[in-house]
Amino acid sequence: MNERVTSKDVARISGVSQSTVSRVFSDKKNLVKPEIQQLVRETAKNIGYYPNLIARGMISGKTNIVALLIGDNIGPHYNRLINLFITKIQSLGKQCLVFQVTRQDNLDAIISRVIQFHVEAAIITASAMTEHMVKACSENSIPVILYNRYVEGLPVHTVYADSVTGGTLVADYLYTNGHRNIGYVRFTKDTGEEIGKKNGLYSRLREYGIDIAQEEKTAYDYDEGYAAALRMLHPDKKHLTAVFCTSDIVALGFMDGARHEYGINIPQELSVIGYDDIAMASWKSYELTTVCSPTEALVDKVIATLNISLHKNNHEFITEMLEPFLVERNTVQKISD
Amino acid sequence: MNERVTSKDVARISGVSQSTVSRVFSDKKNLVKPEIQQLVRETAKNIGYYPNLIARGMISGKTNIVALLIGDNIGPHYNRLINLFITKIQSLGKQCLVFQVTRQDNLDAIISRVIQFHVEAAIITASAMTEHMVKACSENSIPVILYNRYVEGLPVHTVYADSVTGGTLVADYLYTNGHRNIGYVRFTKDTGEEIGKKNGLYSRLREYGIDIAQEEKTAYDYDEGYAAALRMLHPDKKHLTAVFCTSDIVALGFMDGARHEYGINIPQELSVIGYDDIAMASWKSYELTTVCSPTEALVDKVIATLNISLHKNNHEFITEMLEPFLVERNTVQKISD
DNA sequence: CTGAAAGCGCTTACAG
DNA sequence: CTGAAAGCGCTTACAG
Structure with missing residues (x-):
């Protein structure tokens, strides 16, 4: 289409040098006399000049x-x-x-x-x-x-x-609330954050003399949380009193799986704790207790x-x-x- | 820190001209003899040359x-x-x-x-x-x-x-399912999309000879959907049989408000329909019927x-x-x- | 305070 | 196929 307007054009029309135009539009504008600044800005506006940030970036x-x-x-x-x-x-x-x-x-x-x-x-x-x-x-x-x-x-x-602290917080809270049979639903991948949560959780639990009763791995996904609930809470399995999901979205899926497939009441029959504090965690259908990173x-x-x-x-x-x-x-x- | 490596450096070390280096890394590479291409690529790799896209962009x-x-x-x-x-x-x-x-x-x-x-x-x-x-x-x-x-x-x-069709779809579906007292929860702002939904909804409903019974405006937000439910479903108010929320997130808040504040069963006592088909609409706690834009x-x-x-x-x-x-x-x- | 000039790292006619 | 040279639109010493 139309050619772009450059600082040269502004200079020509304003009757000043291109250097001056450049100064007006850079952080060297204090070097230019105010009335010239205004003149340059005006013609720039009139002819639709926009400084080329790509050119500036190059220099x-x-x-x-x-x-x-x-x-x-x-x-x-x-x-x-x-x-x-x-x-x-x-x-x-x-x-x-x-x-x-x-x-x-x-x-x-x-x-x-x-x-x-x-x-x-x-x-x-x-x-x-x-x-x-x-x-x-x-x-x-x-x-x-x-x-x-x-x-x-x-x-x-x-x-x-500090995800280690996060894991510790969960261990403390569940233990203090009397939970001894704890399930653990973690992310499939060994990210640094995930490992931190695990280390905090396990080591603090070990201090209390207990161990995680069951562990499942899932993607960061509602459906996989739902599916994990079906596996972990199956009537044949050991009875858990609490489950820690290392992400809220999984925890929400887990809750829905527990409630809708097995009719389990949360928290009366099973406690669930998440991690992240996403917006949905506070929704009335969930009201999920969770760990919040700032x-x-x-x-x-x-x-x-x-x-x-x-x-x-x-x-x-x-x-x-x-x-x-x-x-x-x-x-x-x-x-x- | 260290100066960036340029095409000049690659040229000098490879013993070719800068133009040739430039050609190798642009879409003019078919102009360069294969063995020279390889030579240039190798030295480029050795000395860590990355073409400057900003310079290229400027030209x-x-x-x-x-x-x-x-x-x-x-x-x-x-x-x-x-x-x-x-x-x-x-x-x-x-x-x-x-x-x-x-x-x-x-x-x-x-x-x-x-x-x-x-x-x-x-x-x-x-x-x-x-x-x-x-x-x-x-x-x-x-x-x-x-x-x-x-x-x-x-x-x-x-x-x-086509949000007009979206609104029409809702009108048809609710009417066909026998609903005559319909509530309508819309976005506060008059975006083109919002107006389209409204036009489709109202004009099709009018063809059926009915009108929206109540209307509320909310932001695109769960909490405001929740609050809208409290206002619209208040026991003193006219009894609605269905509500259309123009976004799913509002619909979900609305459902929770209806259920948790007034103990209303959905869909037995009240039908709800949303718009967007967000991931949460399919969650087991909601299973929201909705309009999906592709x-x-x-x-x-x-x-x-x-x-x-x-x-x-x-x-x-x-x-x-x-x-x-x-x-x-x-x-x-x-x-x- | 202002301008002429060099230069940023490329692309691209132009000539060979 | 390759190189010398001009130029993209700016910034920035340098000189005045």
């Missing part, structure tokens, strides 16, 4: 683009997280370039794209992530911030919630870290850890031995 | 970036949509630059950013959108694709689901439109409309007059 290296790497664990909790990132990065005057990365993908191909776009930083929330990816970024001067994934000794910043606080820490890694020229890697906490609702009942 | 105009404008109606249905866009655009070899736009935002500021990034196209799913935004894009040669928002006479492509098919149409507007130099504006359909589950019961 200055400041592309104003942050890469956001997301995984495929679509679910309400994760979606909220992504949304928070996008909003908060935008209010920093930068935009998110989103990369979806799944285990089937060629991780190197994706990281190579990230590098090619000369993003100012990369935030990795995807669980699919290798040391090689991180190193490629670091060699190309792209600061990396890992979200909820702690790996020792990598040249990256890390912000995460997602928004974590995102804020990431943004703060982003700012530091962008502005200062420091080579120190930041590690921030936040504690999760218990949200008591109505799915865990006190029982006497 | 060729092909930034490989598509702007995705999203609104603030966070919810499962919308999140799934966004995710579909990101995934499918990525598999086209392009990335999404996401812009969150809400009614409080300065729309012009956002569209100006979109233009400045020289994106190849803009997909607008946000309801906050003005003619001025669209025109600014079009004047700067950025093709715009409107998702689920039909506005006559704009220089844009449009892909949408979201994935719509996204595919958008992608197809994107491809056309990118590759061909056509100036025709595409309009695609898809029909929604009814998903029967267990929240609507046949009653006799």
